[in-house]
Amino acid sequence: MKRRRFKQVLSLRDRLIEHAKLARQQANKLPPGKERENLLRRARQSETASHIDEWLSSPGLRAPQ
Template sequence: MTAKRNRRKNSVPFDERLQRAADEARAAAEQLPQGEARDALLKKARQAETAAHLNEWLTSPGLQSPR
């Protein structure tokens, strides 16, 4: 038996959700002292920002398919 996919539309665009996740992780990291937990949150924030930049690049109108 196959599972049914959740096909609901998101009300917030992907890039905004990524930026919100980055902002929340960075804000949470500011509340923590130096250590592994803070470093993990900062890494999560950087990864979300990088993903947002990649998404922006991939969805830009200037991107052309290879010939």
């Protein structure tokens, strides 16, 4: 079975930021409750992952040449 590979148009960081933004927008439309809290948690996780990705790809972490 062949793997299906997709070329990503946006970077991981951009996709994570977009996901966080959409999750927050959806959460703001919901009344307080478990579903809203789950969406807000996912938004925070996406933002954190975006920051980690930015940190890992920063030039300060490059191996010496």
